Amino acid sequence: MKAFLVLDNGTIFEGESFGYETESVGEIVFNTSMAGYQEILTDPSYCNQIITLTYPMIGNYGIHPDNMESSKIQASGLIVKEYVDLPSNFKSEKTLSQFLKEYKIPAIQGIDTRKLTRFIRTNGSPNGGIFVASEYSPSFLEKVKSFPGIINADLAKVVTTSSKYIFGTHTGKKFKLAVYDYGVKTNILRLLDANGFAVTVYPAKTPSEEIMKEGTDAFFLSNGPGDPAPLDYAIASTQKIMEKRYPLFGICLGHQIIGLSLGKKTEKMKFGHRGGNQPVKNLETGQVEITSQNHGFAVIDDQKQDEPISFLNLNDHTVEGILKSGYPLLTVQYHPESAPGPNDSRYLFQKFYDLVEKTKKVKTYDRIYTTPRQNFRTSRWQRFFHRGFGQRRLESRNGRSFSSKKFFRHWLWFELLRDCEKNRATLKER
Incomplete structure (x- = not known):
């Protein structure tokens, strides 16, 4: 069956349909990944977008349920140079064509994807549509x-x-982790769970105060589609989270929301970053990571001294991560979970866990070892704790030095509290 790709400037590409026979409109974007088409199609960040895959041959390894990044296809359509209807993969359970038809998504092959990609790079991402019909109609445009x-x-x-x-x-x-779902990918949740977090996922508009009342140790802001600017509810919740100094991790759209919460601005990119080969420099270590990316908006660097850039894109020098002085914050514009793409940045999930653990230790230490009394007299053991554990002081009852027995009891108490979330209640029961 014939199909037509129509751009908003009137450009028409004629090809052949291999998806569901319907019509669909959206923003036309391109992705340079050589594999991972199932993960790309099911990524919620592609909502209202029609994807052009620049790799010429697509469909050759079929479809498998384990490669789903959400419960359905999220993209509005698919454009390829050549579709392969005979997959060669022992795990394949259906063809790409069957997969597209199952979710009623149109797709077109036989398009000069190189010409289309060059057009997008020169002119920016246009709006367009896929129309399955025997002949062209002016109504398509x-x-x-x-x-x-x-x-x-607000997507x-x-x-x-x-x-x-x-x-x-x-x-x-x-540690309990509250995940705001703005379009979260399944592999992000898998890696958060695998790195030791007790993950609970919340709808995008859930008030942060409600989550705090339920109890959580940290927050995660997920990836998602579209423009972050209209997400006032997300920005307000993030500002309240930061006021309470909860550890915070944001990926992609979550990174942009954090940027807006800090007073920064975002901008629409000409054609965005979409693919698995984006070089990013870690400005803290100097190392370069090859990353998977999928975004059309970016945070603008405002050169604030207390909010330095942590990661920088080496292709166009756009912001890929930001820090906040004195705050337990981790943000990246790219996708450390890959799916699809390289695994260079998966260490960030463990880094966030370590950040939460460090923050919780400091809070526990403050609660147990910082004295509220003003009449404080320094003892030998207090000086020992001051040197060994930083700017903290132990309270000495009646101003006397601790005995060895008292010192051991307090040391043991500290060790137990450090590794057990509910240790205070446990000790009281004992």
Whole structure:
């Protein structure tokens, strides 16, 4: 069956349909990944976008359920040079064509994807549409021009979960993590769970105060589609989280929301970053990581001394991560979970766990060892603790020095509290 790709400037590409026979409009973008088309199609960040895959041959390894990044195809359409309908993969359970038809997504092959990609790089990402029909109709262009675009569109509310849910297991986990779902990928949740977090996922508009009342040790802001600017509810919640000094990790859209919460601005990129070969420099270590990316908006560097850039894109020098002086914060514009893409940056999930653990230790230490009394007299053991554990002082009852027995008791108490979340209650029961 014939199919037509129509751009908003009137450009027409004729090809052949291999998806569901329908029509769809959206923003036309390109992804340079050589593999991972199933993960790309099911990534919620592609909501309202039609994906052009620059690698010429697509479909040769079929579809497998384990490669899903959400419960369905999130993209509005697919454009390829050549579709392969005979996959060669022992894990394959269906063809790409069957997969697209199952979720009623149109797709077109036989397009000069190199020409289309060069057009997008030169002119920016246009609006466009895929239309399955025996012949072209002028109404196709009218439908494309009626598409409002993704600027100032709140797409997070389209892809977010309708209710909170627990991911993985909470048994034996030390820290509770609240994940804001703005379009979270499944592999992000897998890696958070695998790195020791008790993960609970919340709808995008859940007030942060409500989550704090339920109890959490840290917050995670997920990836998601579209423009971060209209997400006022997310920005307000993030500012309240930062006021309470909860450890915070943001990826992609989550990184942009944190940037807006800090007073920075975002901008629409000409054609964005989409692919698995984006070089990013870690400005703290000087190391270069090859990253997977999928975004069309970026945070603008405002040169604030207390909010330095932590990661920088080496292709166009856009901001890939920001820090906040004195705050337990980790943000990246790219996707450390890959899926698809390289695994260079997966260490960030463990780094965030270590950051949460360090923050919780400091809070526990403050609560137990910082004296509220003003009449404080320094003892030999207090000076020992001051040197060994930083700017903290032990209270000496009646101003006397601790005996060896008292010192050991307090040391043991500290060790137990450091490694057990509910140790105070446990000690009282004993």
